[in-house]
Amino acid sequence: MPGAMPEVPDAGAVWSAEDVAPADIEEALRHLLQQQHARDDAHAPARVLNLVVVVDREWRGEIMNRLEQVGRYHASRTIVCTVDSRRETIDASVVMTVAADADAHELTMTRERVMLELGEKHLPKLDTIVDPLVVTDLPTLVWSPHGHPEAVDALLHLSQVVLIDSVNEPDAMSALRRAKELAEGAYVVDLAWLRTTPWRERVASTFDPPRWRPDLQRIDGVTIRHRPDSGVAGVLFFGWLASRLGWGTGTLMAVNGSVRGRAQGHRDEVELTLQPDPEQSAPGLAAVEIHTSSGMSISLDRGPGGLVARRRDHKGREQSWTVLGASRGEGGILGEGIRQALLRDPAYRRALDCGEALLR
């Protein structure tokens, strides 16, 4: 995880008001930026990304804590829309922030945080409130961790990227359908997918030496263990393998607490198994095991200092080693999600399509 340097309010750069219109907030932002520059021209406003977060009032603290932990991946302007179902008016505050370790005499990047308190009735037209507040010409990322699909739908036309966490949806099928729906209008960054990145990198590495690449065509079984709520991450992983290896259609079905199924591989049918692992505390995958028809198997499990890899060859000889890497933690995953908003990963959409096809 990147160094988690908290952002603190810049001295004197705070504004708040009750029952305001978006134009008042925009004017306050402009005024604070001018004031800040006049006070210290070593302060330079970061201009990378707008982040619009829609949160429930009672869970706002938790989300703010997560945002604090994203390390260096703070958005340059964060607009937090706190939803209180009964609220009729909009209250707002603006804080200009700097990194807590900023040196007073050194060039310092500043960021803006806009806090909006609004009601559910504002959500279907949230775009008209947020639009004047985003920095024009910067990509805008929308994240609504507590649902509120009407808010996301309203914001979709002014955002280029939507951040989701598919494990938060009630089941894998509805998670993938929602992700596909959103992907029609914006680029989707899915935290559930990002949690699979180290696993995908390692599987790709394991089969990368030319002498082992042909085994990719001989895969006949993949078993994934996952935290009980993270089955969708496993489905995305299957979808990734299916899309990259050109597997034919297959099916996944719930059987005795696990999800099992088959897909048509190049030479053999591939047996797919998802097993919930109650011991796994962090969201995401707990282990991946891949078998080939030539009798080879590889497995990856979480372990100290990285992933523990085991390879067994067709003669039954086994080797084990650690693939080094520090855990990113959930703060690091969110930071990675923000960073990914500026990149494009062509593999996700195909994995999503194949994953959904497996569940159909």
Added chain:
Amino acid sequence: MAVVEQENPLVEGLERMPVHPTTLVIFGGTGDLAQRKLLPAIYNLAHEGALPERFNLIAVSRSDDSNEKYRAMARESIEKYSRRSPDAQVLDKLLEQVRYVPGTFDDDAVFSRLGEELGKFDEEAGVPFNRIFYLSTAPGFFALIAQKLGEHGLDQHDESDVRVVIEKPFGTRKSEAQALNRQVLSVLDESQVYRIDHYLGKETVQNVLAFRFANGMFEPIWNRNYIDYVQITASEDIGIGRRAGYYDSSGALRDLVQNHMLQLLTLLCMEPPVTFDADEVRDEKVKVLHAVEPPGKDAVVRARYTAGMAEGKEAVGYLDEEGVPEDSRTETYVALRLEVDNWRWAGVPIYLRTGKRLARKVTEIAVTLKPVPHLAFQAEGSVGVQPNQLVLTVQPNEGVSLSLGAKIPGTRLRIRPVNMEFLYGTSFLSQSPEAYERLIMDAMRGDPTLFTRNDEVEEQWRIIDPILEAWETDETPLAEYPAGSHGPEEADTILAPGHRWRAI
């Protein structure tokens, strides 16, 4: 059985491409560079999960240490110099894969033992690891180590690659660089040799290429028709510290101009390559060097700092620094005027200057455009109207600044220069990796783009060698400048009429 090479379909979309299992061997594993830079860089790559899936490290050095003792030293270095606090579990696991081979570099037994250790790693894994030999030793050992690697059959390895990374300085004169190239290339193929210039590993230096070739607006003016002159500055505010032993035999010209500053010059002046493949880029860089004639005596100024004030404190002069010989004639400052004699740049002076104990630490490239042909505003009492200047700052505040003439608010049409500033840090979320992290990864991936090719290093020396030769017989007292100043007044003598040095 023949191995059928096919694409790995799993790599699409991955930011980190798989790297073949690798064993990295550091010759000089207990040295200063290994402790301050290489070991922390390797740890940070491990922390980020960027190392090859299977990775081993072998350190070779003279100290009679054991594996355990070396691991303890490596742990201490990483804890002290890593850019992030190490994760204890990752560090433990990394150190488990470290072996130490003690001995001198002329001892055949060392290379036999090294071969055994490398073989053991391959055998245990059941796969031949790539082998990277990193020569982080005194330059006098480079050729010897290459020769010993050849004698012990370590220069090749079945089904995997062998590469040798060679630290700077690559020779101290042209003849030495040529001899070293001959010796190294009698054992290894050029494609196996990675001559490191850590400056090229800096994100900011690579940005010069992105700035030039990803933005169409600059190309039409990037030539002798619009550019009046160029200044490349690499100034440091610190003195030589405790490095008198190295610095006094090197001097500013060898320390910074021959390698880093000529790299900046080539990136600034090169033609757009067809692709960014290693040899395409390096071919274009070599063409630039080929077009540069060594400067005449009147185009070079050397100087050394005398006592002065730096950072509000008294600073001693170079000759009073610890370890500097009384009769030293080593320059701590050098300024030169070069020209790139080709279609694009002919007639455009390119000024290079570097020095220690100057007013400020800055590395920048300043491109001054020709003035507009007719300035009607001057009569209106404009102040300080200057030609446009584009400044690419490499460090410390990486960015681009463009000076423009703007109207002073009021009823009269008066002009004064203003700056349009862009700071890279404000527009990116990611932190740049340390130069050594990038370069070690590139060597492991087999990408030599950011390493110096043999002909490139020899061309660099072709430009620098005549200056050194002239200095050997020149008994004129060195120019001087007070510590903390902007350099010697004599530096102005190499400027063409109407040109001036930017304030440091």
